[in-house]
Amino acid sequence: MENLPSEIEKPVGIAVLGAGRWGAHLVRNFLEHPLARIVAVVDPHPERWGALQQRFKLDADVIMSSDWAQVRHLSAIEAVVIATPALTHYALIADALKQGYHVLAEKPLTLNVAESLELCHRAEHHGCILVVDHTYLFHPAVEQGEKAIQSGCLGQLRYGYATRTHQGPVRTDVDALWDLAVHDINIFNTWLGLIPTQVQATGTVWLQEAGEKKLADLVWVTLTYATGFQAFIHLCWCNPDKQRRLGVVGSQGTLIFDELSPDAPLSLYPGDFERTGTGFTPSVEKRAVLPLEPAEPLARVCDHFLKCVLKKTPSPISSGWKGVESVQILSALTESMKRGGLPMTV
Numbered sequence: 001m002e003n004l005p006s007e008i009e010k011p012v013g014i015a016v017l018g019a020g021r022w023g024a025h026l027v028r029n030f031l032e033h034p035l036a037r038i039v040a041v042v043d044p045h046p047e048r049w050g051a052l053q054q055r056f057k058l059d060a061d062v063i064m065s066s067d068w069a070q071v072r073h074l075s076a077i078e079a080v081v082i083a084t085p086a087l088t089h090y091a092l093i094a095d096a097l098k099q100g101y102h103v104l105a106e107k108p109l110t111l112n113v114a115e116s117l118e119l120c121h122r123a124e125h126h127g128c129i130l131v132v133d134h135t136y137l138f139h140p141a142v143e144q145g146e147k148a149i150q151s152g153c154l155g156q157l158r159y160g161y162a163t164r165t166h167q168g169p170v171r172t173d174v175d176a177l178w179d180l181a182v183h184d185i186n187i188f189n190t191w192l193g194l195i196p197t198q199v200q201a202t203g204t205v206w207l208q209e210a211g212e213k214k215l216a217d218l219v220w221v222t223l224t225y226a227t228g229f230q231a232f233i234h235l236c237w238c239n240p241d242k243q244r245r246l247g248v249v250g251s252q253g254t255l256i257f258d259e260l261s262p263d264a265p266l267s268l269y270p271g272d273f274e275r276t277g278t279g280f281t282p283s284v285e286k287r288a289v290l291p292l293e294p295a296e297p298l299a300r301v302c303d304h305f306l307k308c309v310l311k312k313t314p315s316p317i318s319s320g321w322k323g324v325e326s327v328q329i330l331s332a333l334t335e336s337m338k339r340g341g342l343p344m345t346v
Helices: 021-032 046-056 086-098 113-126 140-150 176-192 297-311 320-338
Strands: 012-017 036-042 063-065 079-082 102-106 130-133 157-167 198-204 218-224 230-236 238-250 253-258 266-276 279-284
Touching: 012 021, 012 297, 021 036, 021 046, 021 079, 021 297, 046 063, 079 086, 079 297, 086 102, 086 113, 102 297, 113 130, 113 320, 130 297, 130 320, 140 176, 140 253, 140 266, 157 176, 176 198, 176 218, 176 230, 176 238, 176 320, 198 320
Parallel strands: 012 036, 012 079, 036 063, 079 102, 102 130, 157 230
Antiparallel strands: 157 238, 198 218, 218 230, 238 253, 253 266, 266 279
16 A cells, blocks of 8 residues: 555545445455544445444444435545445435545446536536546556556557356346446456447346346447457356456467466466468467466555545546546447447447
8 A cells, every 4th residue: 555644644434335245345445444434334234234243343333324314414424435236326426426525436437428427527526536446457467467568578469358257146237238348348448558449249138138127148248449459258147157357369479367367367378370381380488477466456446545535636547537438338338239239439
């Protein structure tokens, strides 16, 4: 964690909205941070309160509530951390900013580009810090991978691929695209230093076919960049085999980020092809495992948010504007999926 000015000693008072799986991880990280103090936890499911209290031995003065309206005016709150369903983000973030609170919001920022833009303008108007929890932007492997690619070690970049699958958790507020794709999109964008100019997506619905809102369980995504580079992403929450794997292939090698590989999460595979007569023979060198700093990405997100709040400096990594960028890309992909995979301009 980066050192803060010595005169800053008072911990930031935080209210956490949402105590589900991800909310519990956020609570843990802020409890462990010396510059944070959890003032309140809000969740409509009281059984989660007891689970949090038992797991983390919360102080008796931490207020537990089922309704944000009951705690929103507590004088000790300076920042709000939102880990609620995506459909609720806009109203909660807008209200927190209106109160003058800084906000860390789980991705996606909202489900609507116009609403995301409005929240960014509101944050600036009220002088508040707005950070989106794009966790992979803080992953040591993503940072190291960006350095490797920008060094030119892969040669001419040819294409990318990613697979993000597991058997659940199945969301009921957003589909697999909005739940999963932003991670790999952010990694590709960071490694390339670009955002896609055109996107395509197709989806299949199995589990939630009834009703007006059909949520895709399987999604195939294609991202096309101005350089001609294309990335192909496979997303599904119905696969028993959990995969978190992404690769970028170049003319002189391939860089692979395999999050589930404990010994080699980030590997460089140097090599190309040599022409031999009328054919091609691969010229392969030994794999190089790139060293990574041991760090929990979410802990770095929380530390970064607190640092931005205390220094009153907008996030250079994952501000609300980065959230807008993600929502724009996901919205274009959604439109493509509605139109049967028709390419959409971003």
